[in-house]
Amino acid sequence: MWHLFIQKLGDGTLLSHSGVTLFETVLGFIIGTLLGTILASLLWWSPRLSKTLDPYLVILNAMPKVALGPIIIVAFGPGFPSIISMGAIISIIITTIVVYTAFREVDPNYLKVLQTFGATKTQAFREAILPSSFPTIISTLKVNVGLSWVGVIVGEFLVSAKGLGYLIIYGFQVFNFTLVMLALMIIAVFATIMYQLVELLERKLIKD
Template identity: 55%
Template sequence: MTKEHELYIKKVKIGKYKVTFFRIFILIFFIVLWEVAANYKWIDPFLTSSPSRMINSLISIYESGQLFNHIWVTCYETILGFTLGTILGTLVAIILWSCPFIAKVLDPYLVVLNALPKVALSPIIIFWVGNGITAIIVIALLISIVTTIISVYTGFKEVDIEKLLLMKTFQANKLQILRYLIIPYSIPILISALKINVGLSWVGVIMGEFLVAREGLGFLIVYGGQVSQLDMVMMSIIILSIIAFIMYKLVFLIEKKYVKNS
């Protein structure tokens, strides 16, 4: 390794450390400023809460023995909705790719479903599947599946036409083309769909919990607003943000591993 190369690597590492430092600094500065502003009444702590008040609310719910149950319920609903949305959306995209006629017939319906606010279907879903966890999972599924279908199917159609013609020249069937060309070529698209679905699944679950849940972080947000405990609301939002970030990071690690191995 040359000296210039070593200096370049060192410079890159220093740059990463700087980014990490300033990220942490901004977060700590914001938390301290928030606490000071609430203590000195620069802002109304009843309306905006404060870090110390949220910690007290967290301790109170933890001591009641309900904190981890609420977190687990929301995580379970989100992971299940996320998984089902990704798998079913990918399977439908494969069917559309393998049957161009069906794809042409369903194209306008997919456009309409993608534009339709899925939350508007929530009352109908509740009547169909009942008032419970199933309704929440179905709402999360509906919000993510259409986006998955469109993004993955679009990725399938962007495969290099020359490679596709080459495989057809060697008389490869559709299953072989899918296995050896379409899927490997579309892995970045699939990972992008996973990233999108992380956010969409959380939106679906929280909206579902707003409507029908009796437990979960979405329920805590609604309940806190109803009883004017905004500390509980803000605490639940912070917990949601942390868990969503962790879930996104897991997808990022999958992407990083793929890029490293490709």
């Protein structure tokens, strides 16, 4: 495996495949978490919207997102956009649900304090709701690191053009399991680094 690693590193294919996958995963992760949090904020903002969307959220959450893969590929074409969407879509719904629950569980007395100071809804969100939900948002980030890898690798299985997911499928088809293991090792290393970065962010954001 080490031999293969040096060889693939030498001809530059490993670097390009890893680069592609890493880029897709990071983007999918950021888009998924960001959209999920924004959606949660909208639900908090408008109780009417949250009532309307609640059943859809439950169904979408129960649904295996990777099953949407073929539809996404038809919609976005077999390339970057589809794979990134897979990485994002797999974490959006669960992020929305978890973060929205955290928003709603903020002690109403903090809001009471702000209300007596005449705070607007935006101010209440910025001063109380968002900061007190940071711990939950961080733990969702940790879960999403894993999820977006799942989404992206499955996306690459389906598109099968480039990336570590492609290497795994290719290695499997030509029975080159050293290549499969190599790809897995690289994924493990990158996933760990991403996780560590999230922990770094956690230490910066949460002081107590």
